[in-house]
Amino acid sequence: MTEAPPVLTFLLVPDASAARRVRRLVAARGPCSGWLVGSWGGLIDAVQRAYLAPVPAPGWPDALQEVLAALPDAFWARSLEVAPIETTQAVEAALVQLYGAYAPARAPDVATLAGLPERPRRHVRDLLRLAESLKGRLPEGLAVIRDLLAIDVSHALHAVRVHRIDGVPSLTRWQEALVEKLNRDAESSVTAESDHTAMEILEILSRESPAEVHPGALGVIQSQLFAARGVPAPPDASVQWVGVRDFLQEAEVAAGMVQRMLAEHLDLRPAEIGLLVPDSFEYAVALQDAFRLAGLPLSGLQVEHWRRDLGREVVFHFLYCRQRPAPAMALAVCLASPLMPWSREDGGRLAQSVMDGDYGLRAPAAAGVAGQQMLDLLRGDDSVPSGLANALRAFAALLDGGERFAAHRLQARDTVERLCEFLKGSIDIDWSALRRAAQPRFVPSGEVPDFNQEGVTVWRESQETWRPVRRLLVLGFAQGRYPAAPGSSPVFSADDVQALRDQLGLPIPTPGDELARRRGRLRRQLGAAAESVAFLVPRRDFAGKPQSPSDSLVFMHPLFTGPESAQERVLDIEAAELRDGVSYLALAEPAAPEPPRPLTADDPRFDRDLLQIRTTREGEQKPESPSSLETLMVSRLAWLLRRLGAEPRGWAPEGPDVRLLGTLAHEVFEYLFRPGMDLPELTDLEARTLGFLDVAIRERAPFLMAPQWQVERRHLAVGMARAALAWRNALDKLGAEVLAGEAWLQGTWAGIPIHGQADLILGLPGDRLLVVDYKRSKSAKRREQMEKGYDSQANLYRTMLQTGGLKNDDQGPLAERLRRGAAIGTVYYMMNDQTGLADTALPGTGGIPDWQTLDNDVSGAAMALIRQRLDEVRAGLLVLNRESDAEFFQKEAGITPYALENSPLVKLFTVTDEDAGGAA
Amino acid sequence: MSLPRLEIIPAGAGSGKTYTLKERLGQWVVAGEVAPERILAVTFTEAAAAELRERIRAELLARGRGEDALRLDQAYISTIHGFGLRVLTEFAFEAGVSPQPRLLNEDEQDALVRRALTRTDKTDPIISDLEAYGYRYDFNTEKSAEEVFRDDLLRIVELLRSVGCEDDADVHAQWSSDWVRARYGPTGDGVRMSRALQSSVDILLRAFPGSLARDCGNTKTARKDLQNDYRHLRRAEDPAALAADWRMWQGLRKLRRSNRATALPEGYDALADAVVAAADALPGHPGPLEHAIGHIRTLIAAGQDVLEHYAQAKREAGLVDYGDMIAMAGRLLRERPDVLATLKSRIDCLVVDEFQDTNPLQFDLLWQLSVAGVPTVVVGDLKQAIMGFQGADPRLLEALVQQHRDVARPLVNNWRSQPRLMRFVNALGPGLFGGDYVALEPKGKDSPLHPLEFVAFAAKAGKDQHAVRAAAVGERIQALLHDPAQQVADRRSQRLRPLRGGDFAVLCPTHRMLATYASVLRAKGLRVRLQAEGWFQARPVQLAWHALAYLANPADRHAALYLAVTELGSLTLQEGLRQLMETGRIDEPLLRRLDALAEGVSERTVYALVADTFAALDLFDTVARWPDAEQARANLLRLLAEAAEFMDATREALAHGGFHGAGVQTFLAWLAAKVKDADEQPDPRVLDEDAIVLATWHSAKGREWPLVAVCGLDRVVKARLPNVSLGYPSFDDLSGLLATARIAYAPAFAAPENNEPFLAELQPQAETEARRLLYVALTRARDTLLLEWPEYLGSSESTTYWSLLAGDCRLSLAEGQARVAEELFPCRVTPGSSALPAGLDLSAPVGERELPVVGRRAIRSGVASIALTPDSRTPSGLEHGSGIGDVNALNRERYGAGLAEVAGLSGVALGTFLHRCFEVLGARPDLLEKLPGITGVPVTPEASAQIAAGVQEFEGWLRARFGDASVLREWPLLALDDRGTVVSGTADLIVRTTDGAWIIDHKSDRVEDPLQAFLAYQPQLEAYARALAGEGSPVRGIAIHWIRRGEVVWAPFPTVAAESTR
């Protein structure tokens, strides 16, 4: 085979959207073969195939980073240390820019730099040093071109003849060189006729103003925007600017406008209406939604559906789990991952129990050995790289998820392999580097836009038109768009670029050039409309913050006669008078609002005893605890929801919340004051308190060990030591003997079984007993509650002692001692101000600084109220809360009614006092 | 013309400073003094920057400078933070930071500060006893003592950063200590004082060892007092407390003694007197002073450490906060003269708007440029310096003006208010600002509206005083609205028209007061707009929230019940509860709609799930009919925005807050935490012509309305402790200001006497700021200023906004006239009641009477009915399309054994690879060696040989079959089909024989029945054939080469089937 290779004709266009348009133009002239249409990327692909170019070797970014680091005196050195990825990107972009501006054959010469100002000179010099150190390796885009330039056409399957319009797209010198080479290679077979055809077609695409300029205002914009200005023309309905609130309303208004346009112009087809939309996914989702509602098909809408990166995600969080202290939510995320070797339901359950503070996980039975192994892995930790590598591999091996998640599983395994590779050489575990390497990203779902012939034509701000239209709606005409401003480079500022151009003659585009290019595209986009264009101006951004119209509005404004300022061109649809001026604005019939279904708060009645909802296996009613009875007192609905297992659930990061701190404090006191042991010595009390606190934290709240909780830990410790000291002295003064700590008691009250765990039971001289309840708060509120007679808890413990006793050990000496108790007193020990609040006068308390005895009936009112509630629920009546309840409990009962906050349903179904005909 | 080095433009309210600026810049550009892209203009807000840019651009366009208007894009016109960030990114390498720094969020800041804290032990004395240093749970902010402490420390860190960290901490600590000491007053012998107190307490307790509360507490207060007294007495026994607990000391100064209501036991009073006498030494005790100094020293020392570690942590993570943008840019300019020079060369002039609002760091950054020689124009108004709470320091502008009086060019006109109103403001000016006040020449248009109105309150309301005043103001506004004779000039048309709600603004000093005014005005049937809290609790948000909770965890019974029994569900509460009782689950159609989304829950993004949930519940459509449709819609939209923000947030940022994962549950947890600080309901509309605007005095700055009611003048103006601010020894050297700035920490002492000197120093500052705030509020009106006039305050001692007007400005009312000093102004005075009008129901629900006519409701719902035709397709997309055809019409020819197996290769990769091999080697058998490079697939020599043989066999067959016809490989085809769809594809082989072409495709599939398999590909081949035929070359046949089988299956073209489908 010695003949010259056949020649392909390639029409080079700026982007895929333009390619689509050109392909149709070509095909419309009749079928043809040997023609390709595409953007630069498409050209490179085609040429690589045609010229049988070798596949470029991988590993460029790593190589670059290495070389960057090897030049410690270069301008990027300090930034590279702190931000390797961003710095590498910026330097690479500059290298491409600089190198691309030299002709490929011409090696840049350091000697020519002398005329440059200091900053760009230094930067160019360092970049050239970088290029040298790269020893011939080049950024991928350049390397490809260099390789292709070196291939002789005689080695190619095809030659490629490239047609393009200068500037659309604009090319770098390297790109130009490649195009020249290709066209030289293809020279032999060029025919004038096909060249002519190609150019004629491309010409259509590249025109900034259409061949036939609209006679009215639209034509003025199409021909004069951003250009030298003539005499202002009168505005007309072919151009309008419409102010709406936000992107969703834009989509809605656009749908309504399209409907009206179609209704009023019977010859207009949906495809002849265009929507030019910003490149952001919220517009896509909103358009889809509004046009679906309107029953209008769309064509070309890019709905970017991203998927979560479940594979990396689970590995990423596994890393968190293996680093002590492991955050509970990371563990929950792993447990709930669909890649776990158990069902989604089981995973959800395990995750929720962790979020509820319960780490005693049991593997679901169905998961078998794998389940248990996985749980062990998730709860283990690592200190050496090899151990972590093993754990990672074991973890990856256990991942499941079935066929449906196979791709994610694969991704997880790949990631694990990468991490293990990384760990191989390391001495320590660099957790954050590992996490960076396993960082999940969103993965595209691979859905392609539906381009059809009938639907309303959609294209994006960053794209050329793919189909001309008669009427155009431009969405998102707000600041920062139409056109978007190019970013600035940290390597070469606009001035630096200018210097490079002036001094070295390098054709590097300035940000101004880039902006001009984008303005050109905007003009071409507007040129694609034949009859009208409407700009929709969103006045609020996504988050509801005000935003200004696109800067281009100011350029459009002086083209027309009329109002004084550009702002006044915009007709806001919220203003009745302006709205009337908007053509095709769809209006709804005036209508009165329809209130949603009213939530009627009637006290529900059930024909059953609500106490019987929860029963033991033997069918007996389960006992109530003092706290549950207090909930019942405050809100019967809250109480019932708890019984039904229908309280709000959710996730929250672990933190030192009131409940957790209370638990820790209780535990410390349990260790400190034990039955059968002497009171701790004063000398080592503090040390022991802190020691026990550490143990409790390790067990219950390992996260508190993390350094960021240092202040909290310290504050807690100081408070605990203070509370322990005062309590120890109080016990000493009382002559108390610790009989039991955290003892389960049971009894009956008001005809129902009750039970609960008493914090401490003390024996006092004279066979007196004292039931102690620790509270990690201050005394003021509790005292008020007691003074008002609304304290039920301590009294219920007393009742348990009186009517039952110990729950488990019913016969032992302790039980006997409790039975013998002559008088039973109760006291709250308020740790935060070290105050004892007792309901019974006791000898010996006079010398205790903060011991207060209340001499009223501290629980009478509460017990009566609870009794009444019990009667109701027994009869199946669920009385809802009344509006006045909150105030009643606050003011009359001295209780902060937290139970009202247990579920939002409690507040929603609160009966107004008028309806209730008086307070509860 | 050349530019002035420095020009200062004091610009009073409504004096047209933006107009002046754009004029000036326009002239300079036209004169060639300034290149548009070299303008650096710094404004206070993004919106102001956008406006300034627009105005300058419009000016340039109006002057026929189109090119210049385009170049303005490159100009630095932004907020000061935007400028700082730009410097930092454009000079990232010089600064040694990430070229793409990321703004850190609050969680990250919190986490990094926490971490920095662990690296210093200097805070130990404080964190060992937070309470002793006044750190306790704050009920207002719901912050724990630890958090309050960290906030305090962070404040010090910020200040230390502003004053530059070159100095070591001791200098600052020393200065701050001296500062406090100098004001504290003389101290005595602390040991003696303490001992005296101790012994008097001992004596008392020996006589009365128990609390008197039980026996003598005959009233509630008596009981409480006696309890506290006892507690304090007991505490005083503890030597440690005696030496540190100054609140206890202060408590003992107020020991209760017998009075008319309560008699205490005999002998107690005398002993108590002795204790009080001893405790009264407190103000002269050196203890509190030392304690306070210790506190400040600790904070400063620790702050210095934290500052360092925190900065380091941020740098390593590529994070910056708003302060960094300024501070780092400022430091960069100071430390790198080359950067300053470069930057200077890029800037022709510097314009600073609202200069009075700059803080020291910002000042330093900008001033460096000015000193470096960039011509500078400074616009500002001391009278409107009200951003002190954000760290703004108007003393800077003050000093600047004083040092450069010669370059001050004050604006002297007012374009905003009608002349009669402006004259009133001018009359108040000297009272507010003394001789410095420069009257503005009224240039506004005359208005038919009355310029001045008062609602006067002769008596103070017994309760609900804000509501009472709101009712009176509302009454007056209503009367104005209903009076057709009241006409105002429309902003757009300039024509007179009746008043609308949107012409009014009601300004109050605080948000809380505004909320009251809003509810009263609403209850009176007036439309108001006020950005309110309560987003999270809004019904649509709660509904969506619970739907998401259910979606995330279908076992969540609470969420299921919630949805079933609320607005969107169909069950009553009773029914829902009954179902749960009986079956443990809820049966409800709504939930089934959500169940349909369950499939995608783990893979779909949070944004998609939120959008899906809205769609499944028809939420947007549903709320579009609700009474508060617009607010409901805006609230739902915020939920979507939150989902987007959650997705965009980086993992590190989320993890710092304890949030892990990317699913719905994590999103909900994140959001629940977020709304604690950010629960604002988004503004439902952009314009609301009928709604009265409610705004704080602060937020009214820079805005204007036709009629403005200024309310809340009864607010007390009082300095508060503790207070931290910057102190400067002098303002003489503005460039060196930061280096000399020090931290002035005015602590709050237990004894009020100790606080007095500090308050005395702070009070005048507070009053100055109050006067400025008043000025801002009073200058917002174009036509009418309506003032609440709480004249009952005449008998009050305290300084209020009212007393500033009545006293300092000598403003009083008499018989329909307002008198300011000697000047009289006709006005209208409406008397205000001191009680709420009967029948005003503040809790009555308010909703719109009519639904909006634009937006979603205006879409006619429809169903897409037409079948859609693809715009383009590739023939390979037709694969397995029809599969119809006649196997009998096919021919098969075997040419060899085929490449069923290739050594060392398998799977999908093998298929693609083989395909490519036939293409390449078919044309260029000589490239066998290069195959690995071309395909990127490593091949063993053995495999190479195998493949080469296979290709050779096939090519041999090809030549044998078609002679030396020309062969095109990988040849693109393009055509329109009969439905107008663009068909484009690539044929593997086109063989052109003299009597027509053949189209042959390589297929590497493994097939059992090649004939049947051919049918699946037939449509694709026919499409190629038609395209080729359409171009003018007749096609004779189509074929598939089954690589693995060594067999070619072919059919003549046009085939029978193809004929019939055409």
Ligand code: SF4
């Ligand atoms: S606007 Fe309100 S909250 Fe903000 S500073 Fe002013 S009064 Fe305080």
